[in-house]
Amino acid sequence: MSRKQTLPPNPARLIEGLRDTGYDFNTALADIVDNSVDAGATKIDIRINMDPDGDILVSVADDGCGMDEQALLNGMTYGAQGLVDPKRLGKFGLGLKTASTAFCRRLSVITRSSGENSLVKATWDLDHVVNASEWELLLDVPIEFEEDLLNEVAPSSSGTLVMWDKVDRMMKNYSEPGGKHARNALDRVVTGFRDHAAMVYQRFLNVTDERSRNIKIILNGQTVAPWDPFCEDEGDTELVAEKKLEAELPDGSPVEFSIRAFVLPRREYFSSQEAAKRARLTNNMQGIYIYRENRLIHPADWLGMFTKEPHLSLLRVEFSFTHESDEAFQVDIKKSRILLNEELYNWVLNEFLPAPRNAANERYRRGQRKKVSDEAKDAHEGSNRSISSKEQDLRNAEVTVVDSAAGDVEVKNKSGTVRLKLKVSESTAPRQVCVQPADSIDDGILWAPAIIDGHHAVRVNTGHPYYHKVYVPNLASDVTIQGMDSLLWALVEAELGTINEATKNHFEELRFEVSRLLRKLVEDLPEPDLED
Known part of the structure; x- marks a missing residue:
């Protein structure tokens, strides 16, 4: 006769282990921004700062719908209960916690729902969980600094503030924690995330893009401008292939997705040198860009079909689908990877990509031949x-x-x-x-x-x-x-x-x-x- 035994996980070991789910900083912070987008925010204010002692504080404030105390408790639960809207960028109820604690040991969420005047605050403090060996969430009253941060973005209205404190995994240790080298390193982190956000939320940030609603992201006081990897505003960018197709869910029902291939101009044919520089015409930016619900989840990769080589540096492919296709493409926990079944993989590789590859190769070779000829004159x-x-x-x-x-x-x-x-x-x-x-x-x-x-x-x-x-x-x-x-x-x-x-x-x-x-x-x- 079989028996049942409940085996709750050890809080200290599990909460520490969940720090190692493979996030990099850009992906982790974008996961927090996803929550703001899902909350209907129109303005998201991100701050990444370092005090004179080298301690780093990261905050994300938005003017979204906010939460009451019960919703906040659910949101801070590991494996939060599913929400009604399946289109949400958040998917598994883990991102807020695992993305945050991958880089900090203290995560606080301060929020106010529509029609409420008071703020509620909840904190996961890893050191407290380890010492208490209990899943104890700390419920506090927000301090004045936290109220001010939220009110700058959402004065007297609903909104949410996420705070990362005790940040211990964002940068390496420096002999002079708050010194010049540490601050230069932090500047590189900020610049890196600015580029990442510009690419990931391009459709949301571009006021002329009708595929998604418009939002404004501010990073350390500066508005993040959208970055279009396909350079569709450039006159010499060529849309060389476009298809709308169906994939099959495990239950056999069909879902639709789209795929488009663009060949970018050679550097000398861009409208300006600045535009060519902004296009990032480097070898590592070629590949398939995957969008889920208009949010880029995986950039510049050929999905193992072939390696990146310079002669394909002008080819970029857009692969877009909605939440309905999640199961068909096996979207992972970080929403950063998909898997194509064998039939679709072979179709993309053998039927869709050959013509765009030839077009990109020909445009690249045409420029390369001229460059080689120019270089060879004196060589x-x-x-x-x-x-x-x-x-x-x-x-x-x-x-x-x-x-x-x-x-x-x-x-x-x-x-x-x-x-x-x-x-x-x-x-x-x-x-x-x-x-x-x-x-x-x-x-x-x-x-x-x-x-x-x-x-x-x-x-x-x-x-x-x-x-x-x-x-x-x-x-x-x-x-x-x-x-x-x-x-x-x-x-x-x-x-x-x-x-x-x-x-x-x-x-x-x-x-x-x-x-x-x-x-x-x-x-x-x-x-x-x-x-x-």
Whole structure:
């Protein structure tokens, strides 16, 4: 016969253990802001300050609906009872407590509901719970400082103030707790959260965005401006794919979600330098941005489909769904991750993303080719000086130009005389040119012999993947460039010195095959980031 045994958790061990649920500071503080949004707030005032002793105080005040004492007690309960509105950003009744105590040891909530004049206050003090070994919530009378903070945002109306005190996990310990280094570190924390809030609540902060109601967030006295990762206000931003689809809940019923792919302009095509800077055109900002109820819950990630590479840095994908799809996408406790079932994952990877990836890749390559071409103009100067000083001593053949326009030349070497077609050109460079970068070469080969101003030279294809992935990362290293250029020039000189009627087709095939093999060999090398 089975028996039942109630086993209540140890308060001290559990409340300490719940501090390690994996929050980072931005995610944790945003969880508090979510509660303000859910409460219907139009104004949210966040303050992150440090006193001269290095003690940090974090507060979030709003003019939302507030709570009476019973609602406050429920809200401070771990695993609070579910609320009526399923659209709420808060989901599991844990966020307020676990997000707060991940960084502080004392969490206080001061609130006033509509129609009430008095404030109520409740506090979870981890040290008290540990010492008492009981789930004892402290009910206090708010102090004047707390009343003033709330009344600045919600004077004589409903509202809520959340306070983080005994903040022990926000920053590392400094030898001078309230000194310059600690304050600089705090400034970085504040700036980081400003950027995070601008991105996460963009649809709420943007007064022209009709997908959500408008709110105002103030951080340390400054209004947070919205940040649009898709740069839809830029004329050259391109919406390359858009779909509205259905996912399936565990019970088989359908729910709708939407997915859109944007290719951003290259930096030089933004409306201004400031706009390009604001767009954060860095490699780590590419990916899928996931929105739940118009709130960003997971930014800039390809969900394991492929790694981030520079050639996709202009591609950003918007994935939006409502609370109705929570079970379909298995939203986690921090509302920061979703899981796609195998069918949907494969559809996104194999059917939706290929066209946007190609569009982003083409726009990126177009800019990269120009940048590579510009960089390559001066990158081979060292090679030209070095090779030209030795060219006469190293010549294995004499080349006579028969028809420069047609590229007809006559090569005389130890094997005899042979007629060839080579690129014949004149240079405007101030010195002899033995290595000449070219945007492309016939058949896509990496290098080809040429005659420039009557000198033996090699043309190097800057459009070949080998140049892009091997030359480009080393353009600043004169020794490395000279080494690679010398090898290609030597191959050209060896070809001119041994070629004959019987072998000239073989040399062409050799250059083609080597170029083909090099294209394959460098496929898995990382893409160079020319912004760096």
